[in-house]
Amino acid sequence: MEQTILTIFLALFAVQFAIEFGLNELNLRQGASSAAKNWIPDPFRGIIDPQDYAKSIEYTLTNGRFHRWSEIYGSAILLLVLLSGLLGWIDQWSAHWASSFSFGRYGQGIIFCFAVGVIFTLMGLPIELHATFGIEAKFGFNKTTLALYLSDKLKALILSLLIGVPFLLVVLWLMDIMGRTWWLWAFGFIAVFQLLMIVIFPTFIAPWFNKFEPLKEGELRERILALAKQVGFQTSGIYSMDGSKRSAHSNAYFTGIGKAKRIVLFDTLIEQMTTAQGLAVLAHEIGHYKMKHIRSMFLVQAVFLFGGLYILSFLVNFAPFFLTFGLTPSSHGALVLFSLVAGPFTFYLGPFMNRLSRKHEYEADRFAVRTLGDGQSMEQALINLTIKNLSNLTPHPLYSAYHYSHPTAVERIAAIRQLSV
Numbered sequence: 001m002e003q004t005i006l007t008i009f010l011a012l013f014a015v016q017f018a019i020e021f022g023l024n025e026l027n028l029r030q031g032a033s034s035a036a037k038n039w040i041p042d043p044f045r046g047i048i049d050p051q052d053y054a055k056s057i058e059y060t061l062t063n064g065r066f067h068r069w070s071e072i073y074g075s076a077i078l079l080l081v082l083l084s085g086l087l088g089w090i091d092q093w094s095a096h097w098a099s100s101f102s103f104g105r106y107g108q109g110i111i112f113c114f115a116v117g118v119i120f121t122l123m124g125l126p127i128e129l130h131a132t133f134g135i136e137a138k139f140g141f142n143k144t145t146l147a148l149y150l151s152d153k154l155k156a157l158i159l160s161l162l163i164g165v166p167f168l169l170v171v172l173w174l175m176d177i178m179g180r181t182w183w184l185w186a187f188g189f190i191a192v193f194q195l196l197m198i199v200i201f202p203t204f205i206a207p208w209f210n211k212f213e214p215l216k217e218g219e220l221r222e223r224i225l226a227l228a229k230q231v232g233f234q235t236s237g238i239y240s241m242d243g244s245k246r247s248a249h250s251n252a253y254f255t256g257i258g259k260a261k262r263i264v265l266f267d268t269l270i271e272q273m274t275t276a277q278g279l280a281v282l283a284h285e286i287g288h289y290k291m292k293h294i295r296s297m298f299l300v301q302a303v304f305l306f307g308g309l310y311i312l313s314f315l316v317n318f319a320p321f322f323l324t325f326g327l328t329p330s331s332h333g334a335l336v337l338f339s340l341v342a343g344p345f346t347f348y349l350g351p352f353m354n355r356l357s358r359k360h361e362y363e364a365d366r367f368a369v370r371t372l373g374d375g376q377s378m379e380q381a382l383i384n385l386t387i388k389n390l391s392n393l394t395p396h397p398l399y400s401a402y403h404y405s406h407p408t409a410v411e412r413i414a415a416i417r418q419l420s421v
């Protein structure tokens with residue numbers, strides 16, 4: 001049985017690896033051939049500075065080449081952890097530690113989950129460090145100092161202890177005492193927890209990492225407040241964030257539900273844009289709110305969660321699942337193992353979620369253009385954002401369909417132009 005499970009897992013793992021590696025190769029080739037032909041898509045032709053264009057190609061290729069190695073590295077680490085018997089060893093070690101501190105069974109579960117988390121975090125460090133201090137710095141984006149990087153890591157650790165540990169304890173406890181229907185209880189708990197996080201994250205957690213301030217006095221603020229009032233968005237929920245503290249990349253987002261909902265514009269974005277462009281971006285974010293996009297994303301994720309827990313409710317009682325990867329059956333082992341081996345099965349959901357997200361982007365664009373009665377500013381905002389962020393102008397269609405949570409600027413502008421006709 002174990003042999004069969006291992007074979008199925010490895011086969012699907014290889015399929016996933018081949019697809020992801022192959023898509024990256026296609027994208028790299030597309031980038032190189034666009035550069036060779038100096039092919040610039042329509043809305044950017046004659047607008048993008050040749051130097052910026054060359055730089056965006058270089059940025060795309062550098063990231064793609066690095067992605068080759070990070071893909072190989074990440075896969076090798078995962079296989080090593082799963083197949084070397086390391087998990088079983090950590091489990092015994094956790095049991096030993098838990099008993100010497102009289103922490104009991106739940107203590108073992110927490111130590112085990114935490115130790116596995118630490119291993120993957122440490123193993124991911126070289127990738128993250130090179131991406132931030134190597135590539136991003138080389139292209140002038142990185143503003144993160146080593147001190148800030150370390151303090152971010154420390155804060156993340158504190159959060160995982162403050163929030164992650166109690167969360168895990170409740171799930172392990174439900175698995176323990178609720179009998180066969182534990183997964184339904186866990187589903188209810190996790191769904192409520194996620195809703196709570198949608199409220200807590202913008203109001204309590206994000207401000208720990210960044211400064212959020214009301215927009216500065218001026219024309220943009222006046223026009224934004226007028227627009228917010230016109231479409232019924234509470235104006236107290238509009239903030240500027242010091243994104244420039246970490247990176248020169250610019251962005252804006254809508255988050256939260258109920259009273260905790262807010263629109264955040266990065267200071268980098270406000271600086272780069274004209275008032276009309278900034279207003280278009282804000283109208284787009286209000287569009288996400290008006291079209292209830294946070295709610296639909298939450299509901300779709302809840303369906304996946306329900307399915308995942310249902311499957312886990314079988315696996316937790318299926319000893320060969322554990323034995324294949326060197327573990328003895330346990331609730332905490334099931335949680336960790338499930339999350340580690342799920343990739344080759346769930347990665348097909350990624351493109352689906354991205355497709356939904358891209359649909360939301362088109363809807364928010366449509367809302368913005370119709371509300372402002374102005375497609376031009378939205379177009380210019382998109383062009384501006386794309387150029388400043390050195391975004392890839394010509395990603396391979398399969399690559400963007402799979403990976404992109406936002407349609408490309410070219411696609412969005414085409415959709416906007418159709419609206420005004």
Ligand SMILES: [Zn+2]
Pocket residue numbers: 284285288360361364
């Ligand atoms: Zn959006």
